[in-house]
Every structure is written in C-alpha cells, then in structure tokens.
Amino acid sequence: MLLQPALKVPAGPLFSIECAEDSICQLHLPHCEPEPALVSESLSVVNISDDGMSIIQPLEVTETHVVVDIPHLSAFGIIWDLIKRFCNFMTKPISGQVLLFLRRPFPSGKQILSVILLPSNVPLLEVKVQHTDSQFIQAPSNCLIHREQRYSLLSDPDSYKIQPDHAVFSNSYGPNYHPTYEIMLRTSTEEVTLMLRDPESIQVWQHNLHLPVSSSGASSVQTLLRLGDDISAEKKLLTVRSEFIYRVSNPVLDNLLDKLLAEGVITDAERETAMTKPRQDKARDVIDMVRKKGRDASEKMMTLFSEDDTFLCRELGLI
Numbered sequence: 046m047l048l049q050p051a052l053k054v055p056a057g058p059l060f061s062i063e064c065a066e067d068s069i070c071q072l073h074l075p076h077c078e079p080e081p082a083l084v085s086e087s088l089s090v091v092n093i094s095d096d097g098m099s100i101i102q103p104l105e106v107t108e109t110h111v112v113v114d115i116p117h118l119s120a121f122g123i124i125w126d127l128i129k130r131f132c133n134f135m136t137k138p139i140s141g142q143v144l145l146f147l148r149r150p151f152p153s154g155k156q157i158l159s160v161i162l163l164p165s166n167v168p169l170l171e172v173k174v175q176h177t178d179s180q181f182i183q184a185p186s187n188c189l190i191h192r193e194q195r196y197s198l199l200s201d202p203d204s205y206k207i208q209p210d211h212a213v214f215s216n217s218y219g220p221n222y223h224p225t226y227e228i229m230l231r232t233s234t235e236e237v238t239l240m241l242r243d244p245e246s247i248q249v250w251q252h253n254l255h256l257p258v259s260s261s262g263a264s265s266v267q268t269l270l271r272l273g274d275d276i277s278a279e280k281k282l283l284t285v286r287s288e289f290i291y292r293v294s295n296p297v298l299d300n301l302l303d304k305l306l307a308e309g310v311i312t313d314a315e316r317e318t319a320m321t322k323p324r325q326d327k328a329r330d331v332i333d334m335v336r337k338k339g340r341d342a343s344e345k346m347m348t349l350f351s352e353d354d355t356f357l358c359r360e361l362g363l364i
Contacts, residue, residue: 048091048098048124052126053089053091053100053124053125053126054124054125055122055123055124055125055216055218056076056077056088056122056123056124056125056216057074057075057076057077057122057123057124057164057166057218058122058166058167058168058171058218058219059091059093059120059121059122059218060072060074060120060121060122061119061120062118062119062120062121063118064118069115069118070114070115071104071112071113071114071115072090072112072113072115072121073107073110073111073112074090074110074111074113074121074122074123075109075110075123075165075166076088076106076109076110076111076123076166077139077140077141077164077165077166077216078106078139078140079137079138079139079140079189080137081106081107081108082106083137084137085103085106086126087125087126088103088106088111088123088124088125088126089101089102089103089111089123089124089126090102090103090111090113090121090122090123090124091121091122091123091124092115092119092120092121093119093120093121093122094117094119094120095119100124101113101114101115111123122218123166138189138190138191139164139165139189139190139191139192139216140164140165140166140187140188140189141162141163141164141165141187141188141189141190141214142162142163142164142165142167142186142187142188143160143161143162143184143186143188143241143250143252144160144161144162144163144169144172144181144186145158145159145160145161145181145182145184145239145252145254146158146159146161146176146179146180146181146182146224147159147179147180147182147256148178148179148180149178149179149180149288149291150232151292151360153360154231154232154233155229155230155231155232156229156230156231156232157227157228157229157230158182158227158228158230158254159176159179159224159226159227160198160224160225160226160227160228160239161222161223161224161225162190162196162212162214162225162226162241163216163217163222164216164217164218165186165187167217167218167219167222169181171219171222172222175221175222176222178291178325182254182256184252184254185252186250187250188241188249188250189249190214190249191214191243192214192215192216193213193214193215194213194214194243194244195211195212195213195214195243195244196211196212196213196214196241196242196243196249197210197211197212197241197242198225198226198228198239198240198241199239199240199241199242200228200237200238200239200240201237201238201240202237205228205229205230205237206228206229207226207227207228207229208226208227209226212225212226230256234256235255235256236253236254236255236256237253237254237256238251238252238253238254239251239252239254277340277343278336278340278343278344278347279336279337279339279340279343281343281347281362281363282332282335282336282343282346282347283336285361285362285363286332286333286336288361289328289332289361290325290328290329290332291325292357292360292361293324293328293354293357294324294354295324295327297350297353297354297357298319298324298327298328298331299320300353301331301346301349301350301353302316302319302320302327302331303316304349304352304353305331305335305345305346305349308345308349310335310338310342310345310346311334311335315330315334318330319331319334331346332346347363347364350363351363351364
C-alpha cells in the first residue's frame, strides 16, 4: 500500500538485513529483468524503516543485480516504476522460474505435483519453507514470462488432470507461495512432459520429468486389507502412521485431542503438550501416545477419528 501513491510496484522480495552497524555500506539486490539495460530507468530500491519509506536510485544495474549504497540497515527491496516499466516496456517479459514440488502419495495410488510460477528473483529457500511436506524436484526452471498474462500448463501424455486450466502470472513476492497449478499423477508414473504455454500457444517452458516409481501411498491400505480382521487396533495405527501424520488436518487433531481427553484415553498434560506443537508433530504425538496405550485406547481413537474425518479414515483403511 505504501508504494501505490508513488506509482511503484514490487520488483523483488523485501529483504530485512540485520548485522553489526557500519559493516555493510552497499547492497546488490537480484532483479528479474532479462534485458536490464533497456529498463534500468524503471528500477529503484525502496527502503522501509521506522521513519517511513524512501526511494534510493541505483548506482548501477548489472545483468543480475541492482546496486545501491545504504545509509543504515532496515528493509530493502527492488521496485518498478509503473509508468516507465509497464507503459514504455509493456511488451518486455521478465525472467521467471517454474518450481516443482511432489506431494506424498495418497493411499488411492495417486499423487499431486504442485507447479509454482514465480519471478526468478524469489529465493528458492523461501518457497521451500512453505512446502516442507513436499519433495522439491530439481529441474531447469528458467523462462521468460509477461506480467498479468494468462498461461496454461499442459502434459504429454495429456490424460492427467491439471487444474486450473489457466492462471494469470502476477509476479507475486510473497508472503505466501501457493501452487499455480496442480497435476494429478499416478504413483506408477515414471515420466511425463510438462509444457507452459501463453494464450497464443507459444511454449515458454518445457521439461521432461522423470519420477521415481512409488507404491508407498497405497501400501498401508494394502497391508490392512491383506491382514484383515486378524490385525490388532494398535498394529493398524502403526501401519497407517506415516499417512496419518502427513494427511490429518489440524482442526481434526484438535477435536480428536478433546475427545480423547473426555473419554479418559489421554491426560490433561498429554493433551496440553500436543496442542502446542505444529501440525505434523501434533499428529505424531497423538497416534504414538494412543497406540502405546494398547488395544482399547487404539480402538477408541479409530472410532473418534472416523466421526471427525470419515473420508480420510476410510482412505487409510481404518473403517
């Protein structure tokens, strides 16, 4: 909101830099311009501090970075001049990156590949932090894309479900990095070609993706079906433990903890300890503490779990 009255928009992440005073006098901030010499006049750096916002003109714009002298440390980020960049150079693309994150497989034998389209100067580490439940797949990611233009993701073979059909690239710089597209794959998929195309069907990115063959998503359900009624309740929980930890939602966990306490399966201290933890750690605590209490506690948990999330309980083979 601070940038709008000045007719500026973000052209890179906002970096908060902390170190000893006077230890840094110059910053090199990464930009995403493939032809920086043509648009260098539209680039500047914003400095946001307790005193407000100021705009710093660059000393130099290199092929990869914007260089500025800094008087003090606070928050800095590259910005575009709306008029100079998007009126004078509207036809010029920016450098983008296509990031791939493979989620853990479902027991049904399917898995989702998340595809995220971002400017090239968004740090990969910032994106990875928000997708810790997924496996990052290294692949050539560079592409040239236009701001506010619609792009479609296609696959070969084309039998895989991809959603949405198209998405508008809006050069987001956070704080959230959600998937731009999702493609539903079978866990048996070994190879698929992905293509990113603009509205005129011009291909701006392509990658022949090789995936490891995995059957882990369906293994827990297959094990339970094979063992049938002979398997104990605590053994069932152990068999589906990994999938439960990965897939159960935070609201379901909170309800489950409340009900387990009300039924006398867990103590106040156990509930309070689990409630303070992140979702996956909380799920791990719940299933481990209950199954270690034996058959009756495990059966009670499965019953309560089925009341709150019948779909997942059935997917895991617990009912």
